[in-house]
Amino acid sequence: MSDTTGPDQITGATPDNALRNADRAEVQDGPMLAADGRPLKESLGRALRRQKMRALLLVAPLLLFVLLTFVVPIVSMLFRSVENQIVSDTLPGTVQAMADWDASTGDVPPEPVFQNLFFDLFDAAEAKEHTKLGTRLNYENTGLASLFRTSGRSMDDIGEIFQDAIEEVDPRFEEGAFWFAMMNGEGNSAVLADQRRRWEALTGDDMDGDIGFAPSQAIVDLLPQTARAYTRFAIWTAIEDEDVVAEEDPWEAFYAALALDLRDPATVSAIADYQGEGADALRALAAADLPDVSFKDAFAELDEDWLSPSVWETLSVYSASFTPGYFLNSVDRELTSDGVSLRPENERIYIKLFGRTLWMSMIITFSCILLGYPVAWLLANLPARTANVLMILVLLPFWTSLLVRTSAWKVLLQQQGVINELLVWLGFIDNANRLVLMNNSTGTIIAMTHILLPFMILPLYSVMKTVNPSYLRAAKSLGATNWTAFWRVYFPQSVPGIGAGSILVFILAIGYYITPEIVGGTDGVFISNRIAYHISRSLNWGLAAALGTILLVVVLILYWCYDQIVGIDNVKLG
């Protein structure tokens, strides 16, 4: 061989020359400069900016659409899995009063907590929000829904105890106008604003606007609880009911508030110096003997569950604005005052469901590889005309409704179905021992493998199509048998197709819903069926969101593992 040969020293763009140039560029000091003296990178960036802007404008509509209809709903749904403001929004005073109380004592909280609970529940019942809270807490502690529903209705009864006593002392307290005259005055805007926020948090409605009332400073100082209760009444009457505050009948709640205020000896002595509207009536009240009812006892009388420590433990644990409760629930755990603990054995279903979903998805993916590989090979190696016909057969299922296909499997798989009848007729199985192919995991695997098979075949086919048949010929000419040529040369080149198909099939399978629902029975359902149940039947959206989030995270982790092991660059869809 001549001396001039050797690794090519040809000019022009070759991989070698590109490497050489890169080496040379690295050796140079500092960044490369463009002709005008600016760094080359900057110049390039400037030149490309216009192109980038144009590209961005082209995709902007789709981007916006995806953002609004896909990303935003998903994020807000995921947010529901930790959101728990309903307790602090509905029972703000109670939550605040409970802050100092230790739920782990196994006791019932002290009187002030019950007093706050009364006012909170009274307002919630007026706004008809107490049942929502009951439903929410019922997820954590069964029975709380009815407790809140019945108790909310009975708040008036507690208030009436005080109302009756106060009206007996001075009948003027029956009149809304009298109350209004007494409470109204030079505005204390802080109290007004506070109570507006409280209603807004409770109802989610906007509570701004003129209400024709402001609590007088003297009354706020003298009767703080009464002033607040009345202000809330005023806001509700004016804005939600759109009535005139002075003309409305007073709520039972502020008789209770007034009675509570008067229990404070400091208030009683201050009333003596009070000169405002209704001063005489208040003095008479201070002197009178108002009922010294304990709110704790009053609640206990309504429903003795209020004295159950477990109710208060639940309230205390879930009083925070954000909760890990849904997530713990998703992994069969619960939050107690002692920390996280496993749920009772008969309530553990989610870990099992997650495990089953993953395991069955893996079996389905594997079955798809096993069945799809030969078909894809045939497709890639047949003459174009035959391959097209075969391709239509592969694609045919795509043009049939998923529901129809799954229902067809039902017809085939049931015990009196086509497959069993055929096997019995052929004598393979006894009439008494028909195979159970449906309403269990077997049914789900069979039907889903069939439904997801095209998703395996198509990427496999498109990758195999790019594998030049001369590789196989080369291998054979080098002495490899058919099997060796396939296994050592063809198969490794088709692996990217297997990778792409597996990712597609596995991720689709893990979130599948309709097919397991129809043919899965109880043993063959997936986690997504449970999510659907919580979304549409039990309406526990927080738990559904937490389950969905976990599913999403599991998929992302698996994807990451896959990237580490196989390398996502090795995945080809065509």
Next chain:
Amino acid sequence: MADTLRDDAFVEFERVQKSYDGEVLVVKDLNLTMPKGEFLTMLGPSGSGKTTCLMMLAGFETATHGDIRLDGVSINNIPPHKRGIGMVFQNYALFPHMTIAENLAFPLEVRKIGKSEREEKVRRALDMVEMGDFGGRRPAQLSGGQQQRVALARALVFEPELVLMDEPLGALDKQLREKMQFEITDLAHNLGITTVYVTHDQTEALTMSDRVAVFDDGRIQQLAPPDQLYEQPQNSFVAQFIGENNTLEGVVSEISDTACVVRLDSGEEIDAIPVNVSKVGERTKVSIRPERVEMDASRLQPGAHTLKAEVLEFIYMGDIFRTRLRVAGQNEFIIKTRNAPDQVRLQPGQQIEIGWLAEDCRALDA
């Protein structure tokens, strides 16, 4: 064109036919014998059956009829992987998922050759094509010429006695192709391997081969060393296909064993030697190479026929001048003259007289 069977035959095709669809014969009655160590090129236009012949020899196609023998043994029913024939493919067919060294080790591995011996052979083969430093790279990281060398090394690493090459240089640029032509022939001769080379590039065929088989229409039109092929084409297809050629048509008017006179359709008469003509009155195509045409009557044999010609175009090509003439009523008659100091440069419109030695002018089939 049956090549008579020889005692030293290494590769033999005997009455081989091939049809893909049962209607058309792609290869019609192929007979070919190659001695050991020969470099034979199959040359022909696409669709002439040359690649099919190669594939039948490699074992990827089966002959519809006839016998293919390798070293005296019929290989018709031997699968390709047992034939022990090295092959270089048009697209190189280097396995993209293996390194260069793994590619080369592949044929040794499937032959169950031990690791140390394998490594030694791979190293030697890579050194042989001067790619010793590239063993760890992947095919995609190499340039076309480098891939070509590796493909060659891989076809040779298991020391086959016969190597087949299917247009191996087709994808390279002209400069690199010329260099590789030289390297391949050099290697083949040094190693003493028998080579069957398929190409549609006649320059490649002429420069590389010991013998060239010109294929057309499923038959070997001529099988001969390059010089014979160029200077003594056996029929008008070969004369047209190989190199540049002037063709004049006419009828044989006088004929003897070694010479004949052809009356052209324009009425003029020229001298030729009979190749594919045997009797007076037969139509013939007369073939004269452009560089064998003489403008200087003094260099011709006395009494030789000459033709009147009008210069239509003069093209300066550096090393040669290419002049287009109107001769005997046709406008595409080309003559080539060397760019020598005393060479005349003809002007368009000039009237000249041309002639040639009778042995340079061959009367072929019509």
